[in-house]
Amino acid sequence: MEVRIGDSIECNPTVKLVKGNEYPLIDIDKITVGRKLVTNKDTIVYEKQSGCKFQNGDTLMARITPCLENGKMAMASIPDKGIGSTELFVFRGKKGITDNDFVYYFLKQSYIRNLAANSMTGASGRQRADLKFIKKIKFDLPTLPIQQKIASTLSAYDRLIENNTRRIRLLEQMAENLYKEWFVRFRFPEHEKVEMINGLPKGWKRTKLIKNIKTSSGGTPSRNKGEYYKNGTIPWIKTGELQDCILINTEECITEDAVNNSSAKLFPKGTLLMAMYGVNVGKLGISEIEATCNQACCVFTPKQIDYKYYLFHYLKSIREYLLSISFGAAQQNLSQELIKSIRVLFPDEKTNISFVKEVEPLFKEISIIQQQNQLLTRQRDLLLPRLMSGKLEVKS
Structure with missing residues (x-):
């Protein structure tokens, strides 16, 4: 069934926030290209300031160049409602018509981003996409069960990416703990044999x-x-x-x-x-x-x-x-x-060399996992247009 985006997907839907309440804050720089989910580390008190408003499960898509063309887009993973950059569009599935996860993957397609980029207006280097134009884009909408099956297939890749990302965080924490042990608490190898001068190890x-x-x-x-x-x-x-x-x-x-x-x-x-x-x-x-x-x-x-x-x-x-x-x-x-x-x-050269020997394998492991994520991302993105176009059939 051929439909327009504006008729089948909620675009910048209304989200009511309460003045004086604290909400998750997601700026455009917190969105990582290739990562499905974005969550907040920061919060902000809502004082009716400008910014996009969204809820958990909404898709946040950059509207400014070159972030849009580069694929700055993610699903909000927050407890309830949040506020973000004015440079983000918000999209949500329409009840009974479109699935939230499907909306995210549909908008990830390069041809949708290219169409949106073609609608850009404004000064060079600060151009922004036109939401009215995006709403008019036509596409073939599969049935809701098919949408959910497509989203489920693609989400399997994103779950692996998220698991790998958690492994990276653990390795980063291990490296940070080692740094604190050696250079904050001064418990580096053979520290008990090192003379302290003015509160610092000799040679530092x-x-x-x-x-x-x-x-x-x-x-x-x-x-x-x-x-x-x-x-x-x-x-x-x-x-x-x-x-x-x-x-x-x-x-x-x-x-x-x-x-x-x-x-x-x-x-x-x-x-x-x-x-x-x-x-x-x-x-x-x-x-x-x-x-x-x-x-x-x-x-x-x-x-x-x-x-x-x-x-x-x-x-x-x-x-x-x-x-x-x-x-x-x-x-x-x-x-x-x-x-x-x-x-x-x-620190002195000997201690620095010892530290490198301990942490470099952790950083190398992080690099390997990041390469795995890059491969998973590439496979997912190759699969995406084939599923969306129907060239690769899924059964409801």
Whole structure:
């Protein structure tokens, strides 16, 4: 049966929030491309401020470029109701007509995203999709039992991805616990044999970061030149992708011409990065690929000793301090000069080498699991259009 999106799916449905009550907050940067579910770590008191309103099970889809084209979309996984970015559309299944999970997978299709992207209006680089246009998109709607079967098949992949993600969180916690044991409680191997001088192990030094680490940043190729991004093969990292994680791929890639005609620079595999601007200020990432980045990323390069694993945890542990020294009224900023002047407690080389031997296998295991998730995501996304088009039949 051919229907329009607006007739079969609720678009930006009304959700009533109570002034003064606290609700889950989900911003667009919390949505991870390829992950079905998004949940909140933050909450906000509702004071009738602007923002999309949604409930558990609703699909949240980015409406701004390039987030829409990149597939920033997820199902809200919250106790009840929530509030989010103004840059999100909200979609929900219509009772008796469309299944919530089916709505999510239907909207994930690249051809739907491409149609929505074609409706964009506004200034270059800040264009937004037109919901009225999206509502008019026609498609063949299967029966409700078939919808549920399609959603169930695809959800099996997403459950595996979620299980793997939980394994990653456990490995991350193991690495963090080891860091605290060694460098907060000073219970590193053979610590009882080490002389303490002024409260620090002998050979450890508290000094400015610039003493042991070089810093730099990248650049953004002109968004007015689509050829810099079309068919790009060089990974390009943005601050939204820095989520205290390992990076095995990027949302966008750029071309060699883009690198040659911008401030973007290639840096090697194993590089540590930190967000300097915006809502992600202070967030970190270790790139497992040779890549470039935008100008809002600070790139850390070792001068002699590679402290990346130690520095990853150290900078994460002092994030509140980093936020307190950041500046800017509209958004928080950390300049490279500020970062260079941060005083860091650096362990001696022997202890750092021992720490690397302990935590590097954990980070490698995380990378392997992330690659498994990447494969599962690819298989799911190959299956998606075949199920939706009916080329691969499912039985109710």
